[in-house]
Amino acid sequence: MHIRIPRDWELPESAATPEAAAHAHRAGRRGFLRALGAGLAGATVGPLVRAATGGFPSAPHADYPAGDLKVTPEELATSYNNFYEFGTGKGDPVVAANRGWKTEPWTVHLAGEINNPGSWDVNDLIARLGGLEQRVYRHRCVEAWSMVIPWDGFPLARLVALAEPKAGAKFLRFVSFNDPSSAPGQREPVLDWPYVEGLRLDEATHELAFIATGMYGKPIPNQNGAPLRLVVPWKYGFKGIKSIVRIEFTSRQPRSSWQQMAPGEYGFYANVNPTVDHPRWSQASERIIGGGFFSGKQPTLMFNGYERQVASLYEGLDLRRNY
């Protein structure tokens, strides 16, 4: 007998996706199959428009609708940013990242313990991986504020499959761009540039792990990490490395930028955990961006509300020590 246990992000039938959206989703899947077929046939994907605009419109993923989540106004999510490459003020990146910094064309290098190393134009990569889907995720910053963002992108697992990890590959090491002439923050020793992040391979292939090339149904703005960034919604926002240029598959656990900067405050895992405070502030609750003066606070959920999906990744791990 097949007993189907609904996963807790799934909605009741009454809240089913509108037909048009469902069609779009299927179209996206067909696109994926087509691209897969093209790849198998050995054909190269033809040149696309040289901008990180490939794959739109994206197909809303039926498993990750907004549901009860209140989506953050786009204007706030695209102007209240932590992107220290463009300044440490929340309002700095929207200005400084749009003063001529070029995010297209953009090349991503796959390297390390893989059978399929190489360089990919972002648009070619999107086409190769079957186009874009839209997922609405919670976003919890380590500074105790949160947003709800509709991301457009592809599952990281697809990119991992494309890379074909060898047996020795245990971790992914992501590296961001390094261009002090365009990024004023990189002229300051705020962090050890370029920004580096890492995931365990099983985290990277988890179905929630996502690479976003867009948000709110449009190409991702520069200040949010154009043209592609990591989105791991059960972890603090700083794990979501922006403007990735290189993904290395390694046998040893990479050291992330924040870990290097303050190892006592930021760990490799950085899983959202309301019971383990930051040494200097509480993580028990969070401020909802756009929530106004008095009503914008809510309790933080274990793994940012994705506990049932990801808790098994960390069985037997002391989360208090491995923060």
Added chain:
Amino acid sequence: MGGVVESVVRSRAVVAAAVVAPGLWPAWPLFVSGDPTVAADPGKYLLHHLGFTASVVLVVVLLLSPLRAVLPRWRPLQLAQRHRRFVGVSACAYAALHVVMHFIYEGGFGTFRTDWQKPFILVGLVAFAILLVLAATSVDAAVSALGARRWKWLHRLVYVAAALVCYHQISARKVFPEQVLWIFGPLVVLELVRIARAFGARRAAATRDIS
């Protein structure tokens, strides 16, 4: 020209306006320009703005003494000394608004249960307690009650408060906030100059005694 500067510095109304203006400033991004980075979290913006203003006003009043040591004959500076009490109490008032805003932002006094475990909040509260004591003893009656000597020693606690505020600002952020350098930097430099001069004067006096 000098006359204009002097009458401006002398005026209590001008100084009062200069002290109150930064407190009214948030109305601009909140209601007029509609800055989205402020609208994203208006409570936090107000909280930080009030704390920032309190520290700047505190440093301004602390600058008056060492500046006078460096520029003893500059008339506007001499005239500005009369506003020290007003500006000092204003710094305490901004700190009080900052503390009140903290409790509003955190949804009540319940936050105090965990606040005291956070060094940066605890340090801020100690600094505020010092400022409260100094503001309360800033009236003439307190000077005569304590005696000028003891009053002076008590009010030197303001330097402890400034150091605590400096630590409070640095440790509230994920990375070193540059603003700390230009808020507290000039004060530190001027105080070092003042200390070096006092030391030099004492040595000169000692040499005179020997000869």
